[in-house]
Amino acid sequence: MWTVPALVLLAVFVYLPLVQNFGYSTLTWDIYSGSQQFVGLDNYRGLFADPVFWSSFTNNLWYALLSVVFQVFGALLLAALVESIRSTRWQRALWTIYFIPSAISLTVAGLLFYFVYEPNLGLLNHALEAVAPGTFDHAWLGQESTAMTAVIAMSQWQGFGYSTLLFAVAIQRIPAELHEAAALDGAGPVRRFFQVTLPLVREMTGLMVLVTVSGAFQVFNEVMVMTSGGPDNSTHVLGTWLYRNGFVRNDFGHAAAIGTVIFVITLTIAMAQLWFTRRRRVEW
Amino acid sequence: MVSRLGFLGVIARLFMWAFLLSLAVVVLYPLLWMVLNGFKTNAELFGNPFALPTDLSFGNYRDAWNRGVSDYLATSVLVTVTSTVATVFISAWAAYGLTRVDIPFNKVLTAVILGGLMLTPTVALVPLVRMFQSIGLYNSFWALLILYTAFRIPFTTFLIRAYMIDLPREVDEAAQIDGAGRWTAFWRIILPMCKPIITSTVLLHVLFAWNEYLFAMVFTNGSDVQTLPVGLTSLMSKHGTDFPVVFAGMVIAAVPVVLLFLFGQRYIVKGLADGIGK
Numbered sequence: 001m002w003t004v005p006a007l008v009l010l011a012v013f014v015y016l017p018l019v020q021n022f023g024y025s026t027l028t029w030d031i032y033s034g035s036q037q038f039v040g041l042d043n044y045r046g047l048f049a050d051p052v053f054w055s056s057f058t059n060n061l062w063y064a065l066l067s068v069v070f071q072v073f074g075a076l077l078l079a080a081l082v083e084s085i086r087s088t089r090w091q092r093a094l095w096t097i098y099f100i101p102s103a104i105s106l107t108v109a110g111l112l113f114y115f116v117y118e119p120n121l122g123l124l125n126h127a128l129e130a131v132a133p134g135t136f137d138h139a140w141l142g143q144e145s146t147a148m149t150a151v152i153a154m155s156q157w158q159g160f161g162y163s164t165l166l167f168a169v170a171i172q173r174i175p176a177e178l179h180e181a182a183a184l185d186g187a188g189p190v191r192r193f194f195q196v197t198l199p200l201v202r203e204m205t206g207l208m209v210l211v212t213v214s215g216a217f218q219v220f221n222e223v224m225v226m227t228s229g230g231p232d233n234s235t236h237v238l239g240t241w242l243y244r245n246g247f248v249r250n251d252f253g254h255a256a257a258i259g260t261v262i263f264v265i266t267l268t269i270a271m272a273q274l275w276f277t278r279r280r281r282v283e284w
Numbered sequence: 285m286v287s288r289l290g291f292l293g294v295i296a297r298l299f300m301w302a303f304l305l306s307l308a309v310v311v312l313y314p315l316l317w318m319v320l321n322g323f324k325t326n327a328e329l330f331g332n333p334f335a336l337p338t339d340l341s342f343g344n345y346r347d348a349w350n351r352g353v354s355d356y357l358a359t360s361v362l363v364t365v366t367s368t369v370a371t372v373f374i375s376a377w378a379a380y381g382l383t384r385v386d387i388p389f390n391k392v393l394t395a396v397i398l399g400g401l402m403l404t405p406t407v408a409l410v411p412l413v414r415m416f417q418s419i420g421l422y423n424s425f426w427a428l429l430i431l432y433t434a435f436r437i438p439f440t441t442f443l444i445r446a447y448m449i450d451l452p453r454e455v456d457e458a459a460q461i462d463g464a465g466r467w468t469a470f471w472r473i474i475l476p477m478c479k480p481i482i483t484s485t486v487l488l489h490v491l492f493a494w495n496e497y498l499f500a501m502v503f504t505n506g507s508d509v510q511t512l513p514v515g516l517t518s519l520m521s522k523h524g525t526d527f528p529v530v531f532a533g534m535v536i537a538a539v540p541v542v543l544l545f546l547f548g549q550r551y552i553v554k555g556l557a558d559g560i561g562k
Contacts, residue, residue, distance in 0.1 A: 002380050002381025003382060005377065006375065006397055009437060013412070017409075018403060018407060021407055021411050096546065096549065105496075105537065107517065108318075108516065108538050111530065123314065123317060166560055169553065208560070217404075218405075239406045243409070252414075263407040
């Protein structure tokens, strides 16, 4: 009785469309007559022959890689640095500042960086011009060579405070005696980081890697706002390519096949996550 | 302590502070730039980007407001408030049922509800659009209310459930001795005891609903039902090069959530940490 509203909503609006997606991925639609025809695995064959699908997938991977470097390992180091500050007032001020971009939406952050990267009025070119005149005049989002990385850089700016904060909470849960004991043994701050902090936040780091990689395969918002997949489809990710196929080209079958790929990837990661937390609970 | 750090230690500290503070500047400066640009004229915007606006007039804000931002804001508030209430209550009921009432198939139901955590909204997008078109709720406030609620129930239930499980059993027994039914026990005793986690889930849901883009963009196309994130992008495409107005709109969208975070920081961090750590 208590669980019925939750179950009904989940069944109808989360699980049912998920199952329907598999069905859709085996159909082809005639967009004029609306009639459907079963085509088996043809949509998947078409997908694997689609170069933009592969470049989107590579972009997701690139997204995942950079995010793991900055938002997991970078954030862990940063959290340890801020935690080593003795003034709690400064600590709190820095946490608050670093987190603000995570509170504002990716849409606002994306639009803001669209302007930061803008070649004429943008901050970035003007700042670089001041440092090294004439060398860095780029249309960052307009060139294939820089556009994807520029979008990813924005998302690091937006998201690093969030993961840093989570690491900080994990570090704060480490009993202070461990650090004190290590300090008495003559371990400096660097050695304490490697010998006390790092081993004790290892599980958290593992979880963060999984969550971050999974997030990188669900990217949609920032790409849509900043480049819509351009120039020349070079910044599409799986999510935006699905959107374009499903709702601009009305090729539902192709879109549903992309959906299945996203589903398989994210579900695999979620399973790994579950296995990871289970194992940890047994250890404790 | 300082003397033991020695000369190298002092240098290391200096570098650390320089790094931490420049990172703070990298975070804050673009935000400050956004706020300042909301006050500039278009000519000023295309001039030196580091310059300050010549006068602080709210003309751009008024323009943004009149060009649709007032509608977007109203929709955002409506969707955020209603979906927060729906999500938190439905999740709290579910968490109560799963942890404190002996219902059959408890384990299976828990798996079904929390299993939703593993699913990505993008995957369900195409079937959902067709479903909402066929039931006539496409391009309506209801679509967003339903989707925001359904897709956030797993996460919200997960957080509340983890909290409720730790409440002592005696609480329910005491309530039963007092003759309170389940319904009364839930509203009068259990829910008030869960206040900290309820606060966390409310704040996290507000942040989510206020900022959500994928569903908002795909399921609405009329300016009367668009939320702020989608509205901002159409403000951008509709009004060509009148960028200061767009900046003003961005500030209007950002200020409420930044304030919410500054005041509810403790609860937000707690909720986020529990969400990933447990």
